[in-house]
Amino acid sequence: MGNGARGYEKESRSGRGLALVMESGSAEMIRGTENGRQGFVHSALLYHSRREYLDAVVPFVLEGLAMDEPVLVAVPGDQLGLLRDALGGEGSTTGLQLVDIVEAARNPSRFLALEGSFVEVNADRRARIVSQVCWPDRTADEFSACKQHEALVNSAFEGRQLTALCLYDAERLADDVLTSACATHPVLWKGGSLQPSADYSPDDVLAQCNQPLPANPGAVTYMVRKSSDLRPARSFAVNYAGWVGLSQDGIEDLQLVATELATNSLMYTDGACRLAFWRDDDHLVCEARDNGRLDDPLVGRLDPGPTGPASRGLFLVNAISDLVRTHTASTGTTIQAFLRLDSSTGPIS
Template identity: 45%
Template sequence: MTGARHARAAGAFVHEGLFYHDREGLLAGTVPFITDGLAAGEPVLVAMPGANLRLVRDAVGPTDAVRWADMSEAGRNPGRIIPWVLQAFIDQHAGRRARIIGEPIWAGRSDTEYPACAQHEALINMAFAGREATILCPYDVARLDADVLADAYATHPILVDDAGRRPSAHYAPADVVARYNKPLASPTEPVSALVYEVDTLSAVRRFVAGHGAAVGLDEDRLADLQIAVTELATNSVAHAGGTGVLRVWRTAEHLVCEIRDDGWLADPLAGRLTPAANGIGGRGLVIVQALCDLVRVHTTATGTTVRMYVRHPA
C-alpha cells in the first residue's frame, strides 16, 4: 500500500476507493492520508465502523485536530451519510479544503442495507462536484464480496491499492444508481394497509402509533417515525395525485412503514442533501433519512415506493 499524494487543486473534488487486504494495509492507506491533511492545515474527519476507527485512531495518536465518528452509528442509515456527516463537515469548514475518510460499507452490512450503501457511494460524486474536499473510502478486499468491490470500482473515479493510485477504468456511478433503483422485494410478514388522502391524513399518525406501540417503540422513536411517515404522506397529497397507500409490517429487527404513491423522484439526490439555507423546499425526504434507521426507495415515472425501517426492541 502506498502513501500516495492526493490532488488538492482548487475546486477539484477527489473521491478515492482504498482497497486493503489486512490491518497493515488499512493503516498504510489511511494514516498518511490523515497526517498529510494535518500538515497541509486541512480539517480532517475520520468516519469508520468502531473497530477500524479505534485501530486508525490509535495509530495516529492523541490529537484534537481530527474529528472521529463511528460510522456504524453516524451512518447506520446510508442515506444519512451525505447530508448529516459529509456535507455537514464540509459546510462547517467552507473556504477550506476538507479531508475525509468515510467507510460506509463493511462486512457486517445486511443485504437489505447494501443497495442504499452502493447508491450513496455513487451519489457522492454528484453531491460534491466542484467542492473543496477529498474523500477516501476504504474497502476490505479480504471480507467483501466481489460484486461489492466491482461496485466500488464503478463509484470511485480514483482507486488506491498496493499497486499505487490510478483512475478507475470502470467508473460509471450513474449505472450503479440505476441498477439499485429496482422494485423492492415483497414482505413475507403479515401487512396492514391504509389508503389516505387529504381528509384522512390524521389517520396516518394514529395508524403508525398503534403499530409502533405494539412493537414496543419508546415515545421518542415513535414520534420520529410518525414525523417521517407524515412527511411523506403529506407530500403524496400535495405532489403525487392527492392520495397514497401506507403499509406497515414487522420483521425480526425492524418496524417497516412503506408509502406508495404516483409521484416520481426525478432527482437522484432527493433526500441526500441538506436543504438550502433559505429553507425553501427539499426538507421532507432528508428529514425522513435523518429519523429512520434505513430508507429504501424505488422510483419511476409511474410511481414511487419509499420504505422506512426503524429498529424495535428485540
Template identity: 30%
Template sequence: FSHEAFVYTTSQEFLTGTVPFVLEALERDEQVLAVLSSEKIDLLRTEMAKNVHRVRFVDMATVGANPARIMPVWMRFVDKRVAGRGVRGIGEPIHAARSSAELVECQQHESLLNHAFDSTPAFRMLCPYDVALGPEILEEAARSHPFVYSKGRVVPSMGWGLEGGPARPHEAALPNPPTSFEQLAFAMGQLHDVRAFVTHHAAAAGFDAERTSDVVLAVNEVATNSLRHGGQRGTLTVWHEGATLICEVQDTGQIADPLAGRRIPSPAAVGGYGLWLVNHLCDLVQVRTGPGGSVVRLHVRPNFATR
C-alpha cells in the same frame, strides 16, 4: 472531487493506505475528517499519536446507522472548510455487520457522493473496502468510484462508466414485500386514517409511546408529500421483519432531487424538511423514484439506533 476506493486485506494494510493519505494532507495543511468504526478510529489514533489532534474523527455507528444521515456530515465538513485550504476525508460506511437493505443504501450513498460533490474543488475522499466483503461489493465499489487508491497512487477505476454500472440514485429496485402485509389507500382528508393505521401496527409491534410517535410522524410526513406532490393520493403498506416495522408509501409522483432528505435544509427555506426529518426518525429509509412513481420505505425498530 476525487472519490477513491481503497481495498485492503488486513488492519496493517488498512493503516499502510490510510496513514500516508492523512499525513500528506497534514503536510499540505489540509483539513481531515475520518468517519469510521470505533475500531478503525482507535487504529488510526494509535498509529498517528503525534498528529492525532489535527484530525477530526467521527464514529460511523453514531452518524451512519441510517446511511442517509452520512451525507450531511460531509456537507457540513466541506461548508466549514477554511478558505484556500484543501480537504480530505476517509469514510467506510460498508462493513460486514450491515444488513442487506443497509448495504444497498450504503451503495446508493457512495453513488450520490459523486453527484453531491462533483463540482467541489480540492476535495479527496478515500473509501476503504475490506476484501472480505466479497467480489460483488468490490465490483460495485469500482463502479461507484471514479478512482482507485493503491500503494499511494491514484489511478482511474476500471469499473467506472462501464455498462452495467451502478443504478442511477433512487432507481435500484426494492425487494417485494412478503406475502403477509396490510395495506391502506389514502387520499386528501384521510391523514387521520393513516396515523391511526400506523399507531395500531406500532402498538402491535410493541413500540413504546415515544417510538410510536416517531414512526407516526415519519409516515405522516411521507404521506403528506404524496398528497401534495404525488397525485393527491397514495398507498400505505405495512409489514414486519422480525422486530422491525416496515412502512412503505407509494404514489404516482416523482422525486426530482436525488439528494432529497440528505441535503441540509436552509433555515430560511419554506418546506424541504419532510424527508430530512424522516431520515432522522427512522433506522433506515429507502427512496426510489422513476417514471411509474415513487416509493418511500421506512424501517423502524422499537429501540431506535443512534440518532
C-alpha cells in the same frame, strides 16, 4: 505532531508503507490539488491487511492536517480505536474530527448530510474525508443503499475542494460490493498509487440499485387522500406500533416518518398515498406508495436548510430511520423506512 504520530512515521519509513504512499499516492493527490485545480477527488482503497489500511489512512490524515486541511474520519468503532492508537492521540488535534460511522450512518442515506455539513463548515479551504460506509457486517439491503450513496457522492460534491478516501475490506466484503466500489469511484489506490478506475460507471450502479420493492401482503394499510387524513393516519400508525412493541420514542419517530412521507405525496403528486406498516424481524417498516416520480436522487440526502422545504420531509425521514429504501419509476414511487423495535445497534436483516 505527537510522539505517537512520529513513531508511526518512523516505523512506516523503515518498510514500504508511508514512503511509497507519500511518493506516489497521497503526495500525488496533494500535488494535483494545489491552488484548487483538482476539485473533488473521490478515491477508494480496497485493502487486504491492517498494515495496508494504516499505511494509507494515517499518512493521508497527517498530511491533511499538516497542510491545514480539516479532516473527517468516519469509520466503525474498532477501526476508530486502531487509528487513534496509530495517530498517537491525534484525535484531539484541531482540524481532525473522528466519528463512529456505525452510530452516525447506520442508514447510509443520511451520511451524505454529515459529509455535506463538514464540507460547508470548511468551505473556505480544501478538506479531506476518510470513510468506511461498507463495513462487513452490513446486510444486502444496507449494501444496496451504500452503493447508491457512493454513486451519488460524485454529483453531490462535484467541483468542491474535497479529497475523499473510501475504505473497503477486500478480504471480508463480497465481490459485488468490491465491484461496485470500482464502479462508483473514478480513482483507486493500488500498490500505493492512484490509478483511474476502468470500471467507473456510477449511473449504472444507480440504475441497478433502483429495483422495485414488493408490497408486503401481510401489511396493514391506510390511504391518505387529503390533508385531513393525516391525523387519523398518525393514530392508525400509533396503534399498530404499540401492538408490535415499538418504544415510546420509536412511536414518536414513526408518527413523524408517516406524516412526512404522506405529506410529501400529497404535495408533489396528483393522487393518494398508500401507507403500509408491517414488522420485519426486529424492525417496523413504514412504506409509502404514490403515483409520482422522484427525479432527483439527492433529495432528502443533503440538508436543504430553512429555504428548502421541498426536501425537508424526506431529509427528516432519512435522519430518523435506520434504513430507507426507495424505488422510483414513471409509474410511481415507493419509499420504505425501517425503525428498530429495540435499542440494539445490529444490522437490519
